Amino acid sequence: MSKSFVKCLACGTINVDRDYCSNCGEIINIVLKRQLESENKIQEKEEEEKSKVPSRIDELLKKGATHPNSIIRALFQVIYSVWLFIAMLIGWLIALVVAAAAG
Numbered sequence: 001m002s003k004s005f006v007k008c009l010a011c012g013t014i015n016v017d018r019d020y021c022s023n024c025g026e027i028i029n030i031v032l033k034r035q036l037e038s039e040n041k042i043q044e045k046e047e048e049e050k051s052k053v054p055s056r057i058d059e060l061l062k063k064g065a066t067h068p069n070s071i072i073r074a075l076f077q078v079i080y081s082v083w084l085f086i087a088m089l090i091g092w093l094i095a096l097v098v099a100a101a102a103g
């Protein structure tokens with residue numbers, strides 16, 4: 001088996017058969033680096049999709065909570081507090097599912 005010598009682009013240290021720089025911890029395995037970068041991009045997209053819907057509902061409810069009509073305002077404030085509770089619950093459930101999947 002041949003050894004792979006990779007020079008760290010960040011600090012210039014020569015590393016032998018390593019994925020991460022022994023000196024500064026930079027990823028020096030280009031295949032691994034690309035893999036991690038594409039995984040990050042997918043995760044970022046997923047996070048974006050997830051945050052789109054709640055923020056829209058959030059905006060709508062906030063608008064309603066400042067409505068000139070006091071009855072509508074009170075109604076929206078109730079819905080908003082219920083929504084905050086549900087959003088918290090969903091976040092808690094997601095955390096639970098993620099923990100269960102990881103464990």
Ligand SMILES: [Zn+2]
Nearest residue numbers: 008011021024
């Ligand atoms: Zn380095």
